[in-house]
Amino acid sequence: MGMTRSEHILARSSGKARVAPGDMVVGKADVIMGNDITTSLTVRILDANGITQFADPDKVFIVMSHFVPAKDIASAAMAKTCRDFARQYNIKHYFEAGQGGIEHALLPDEGYVVPGDLVLGADSHSCTYGGVNTFATGIGSTDLAAAWTTGELWLRVPETIKIVFNGVPKSPWVSGKDVVLFLISQLGDDGALYQAQEFHGEGTQHLSVEGRLTIANMAIEGGAKNSIFPCDDKTLAYEAGRAKRDFQGVEADADAAYAAVHEFDISNLEPQVAFPHLPSNCKSVSQAMQEKVAIDQVFIGSCTNAKLEDLRIAAKILDGHQLAKWTRGVVIPASHNIYMQALDEGLISIFAKAGFAVAEGTCGPCLGGYMGVIGAGERMLSTSNRNFKGRTGDVRGETYLASPAVAAASAITGFITDPGEVAPADTAAALTQFTE
Amino acid sequence: MxxxxxxxxxxxxxxxxxxxxPARYMMFNEPEDLAKHCMEDLDGDFLPTVRYGDVVVGEENFGxxxxREHAPMALKASGIVAVIASSFARIFFRNAINIGLPVLELPEAVADFRHGDPISLDIEEGIVKNTRSGNTFQAKxxxxxxxxxxxxxGLMNLIKQQRIAQG
Known part of the structure; x- marks a missing residue:
């Protein structure tokens, strides 16, 4: 019996010829990452246990992203805990706000994670890196302390479910975000609990790497342990000029065993909108439009959807337009490099002229941090990943999840809007995430 | 008494x-600071009534x-001694084990318990008893x-023990 992509990486990283679902392995990680919130707790755990030696300090990544630049005095103290630790141990891969960004945009975009890696990240959206053919999964702060100390961590080999996307969306407005919202609505918020998702099919082949990263990002919203895309021509083209290390991607064997196979024809898929308060609570944008949902704030940001492709499509739709009178907007490019590229391409200027408040490199209101948390009775349309009750601000507020294209179109009208209603199709055709 | x-x-x-x-309290790392806000967006009666020894019971996909490890830390520091659920989200499950908060997957017990039911627990043996219904459940x-x-x-203690054992 052959192995799936995930099993190949777990076998390689644990020094075994083969592994099978249910096996407990001790995997040696290539990158072990914490953000400001999880690292500050990890520092406390390391201090309490008197640990001052780390297995491989160059594999330690600390990315300041959630509450930086500090949102208040308590956050400043928290950030300082991380900063002091990084200085004390001279951590090479320490990224300050204004230089790094959100970890899940930064690490793949700048080639720190590469195909075939085992990546452990103390943030639930660490599954994002599966978009570039890694086995990447989220851990907590004690696991992070353990992994930094020993360089490895115990992992249960998950069962793999094979997801096959047949066809390529006919609508040029459909992106990776719409595909993953649709997937969660079909399989449920815990439909992949403890499992690995492995993506195949024509739709997968044609999807850009940034679109794949968006799908992998939301694997956790379906309960998955990880999510893994192929290492194909698109991946190799993406890694060219990015990858900071040599790499060897993995592919599933022809006789690999899957716990289930789910096939979806996505050729007629429409843009999707997740209504409050679960990502699975999806409607097509045409259905959503019929409900005339007025939006108080549009947020284009987060590790899910603030990469360069995302900003390009949103800016293209917004170019020459203004935010609707009673709708406000926040744009937060997901990393400093993405922010600088958006500046060079004139995208930031388009957002600013449309009336958006523009910041950079932080999670912002996605998790109710700052720079756009919502109040009681307010509705936010967000390109982020979770619309749980109370997550983005007051527990009486509502969050809707959608793609950057739907967010930009809705910013113009003030209601949840199909991008096709406000922008010509050739706009999308030039920027679609599904290409040859 | x-x-x-x-x-x-x-x-x-x-x-x-x-x-x-809620994430708005994640600037705090001390268990007692986190406990002050545990479950506050879900159940306004939790904090005023929770006592050491109480148990949280949830259905599918708990956690x-x-x-954030702050979530099981907050539960533990507020006095909760175990969480029983039909199923757990995997990171929460790991985090809870790692900080020493027992988590038991017991769908039959979840179906039997109502809010406020008296409970007795033997964590070592994985035995849960609903004193109201008289039913007993055995975790795997x-x-x-x-x-x-x-x-x-906890995981860090295990690592320290292993390091000492390896000299």
Whole structure:
């Protein structure tokens, strides 16, 4: 019996010829990452246990992203805990706000994670890196302390479910975000609990790497342990000029065993909108439009959807337009490099002229941090990943999840809007995430 | 005066970490600071009534969402001694074990418990009793790797023991 992509990486990283679902392995990680919130707790755990030696300090990544630049005095103290630790141990891969960004945009975009890696990240959206053919999964702060100390961590080999996307969306407005919202609505918020998702099919082949990263990002919203895309021509083209290390991607064997196979024809898929308060609570944008949902704030940001492709499509739709009178907007490019590229391409200027408040490199209101948390009775349309009750601000507020294209179109009208209603199709055709 | 018997807080499915401990308090790392806000967006009666020894019971996908270890820390520091659920989100499950908060997957017990039911627990043996209904439930034993962490009282203690053993 052959192995799936995930099993190949777990076998390689644990020094075994083969592994099978249910096996407990001790995997040696290539990158072990914490953000400001999880690292500050990890520092406390390391201090309490008197640990001052780390297995491989160059594999330690600390990315300041959630509450930086500090949102208040308590956050400043928290950030300082991380900063002091990084200085004390001279951590090479320490990224300050204004230089790094959100970890899940930064690490793949700048080639720190590469195909075939085992990546452990103390943030639930660490599954994002599966978009570039890694086995990447989220851990907590004690696991992070353990992994930094020993360089490895115990992992249960998950069962793999094979997801096959047949066809390529006919609508040029459909992106990776719409595909993953649709997937969660079909399989449920815990439909992949403890499992690995492995993506195949024509739709997968044609999807850009940034679109794949968006799908992998939301694997956790379906309960998955990880999510893994192929290492194909698109991946190799993406890694060219990015990858900071040599790499060897993995592919599933022809006789690999899957716990289930789910096939979806996505050729007629429409843009999707997740209504409050679960990502699975999806409607097509045409259905959503019929409900005339007025939006108080549009947020284009987060590790899910603030990469360069995302900003390009949103800016293209917004170019020459203004935010609707009673709708406000926040744009937060997901990393400093993405922010600088958006500046060079004139995208930031388009957002600013449309009336958006523009910041950079932080999670912002996605998790109710700052720079756009919502109040009681307010509705936010967000390109982020979770619309749980109370997550983005007051527990009486509502969050809707959608793609950057739907967010930009809705910013113009003030209601949840199909991008096709406000922008010509050739706009999308030039920027679609599904290409040859 | 006799101590009141530990009781159950019974919730539904998809109790996510934003509900258990909202992100707006994650600047805090001390368990007692986190405990002051545990479950506050979900259940306004939790904090005023929770006592040491009480148990949270949830349905499917308990602890979904973020990887914040602050969530099981807040539950433990507020006095909760175990969480019983039909199923757990995997990062919450790991985090809870790693900090020494027992988590038991027991769908039959979840179906039996109502909010406020008196409960008695034997964590070592994995035995749960609903004193109201009189029903007793037996959790499946943990795999050896997880039992080693529980016996060592947390993952960091286990690592330290292993390091000492290796000299």
């Amino acid at each position: 006799a101590q009141p018997q530990p009781k159950v807080y019974r919730y539904g499915r998809d109790i996510n970490t934003d509900l258990i401990l 979904s969402g973020s990887s 034993p943990y795999p050896k790797e997880i039992m080693d962490i529980i016996r060592a009282d």
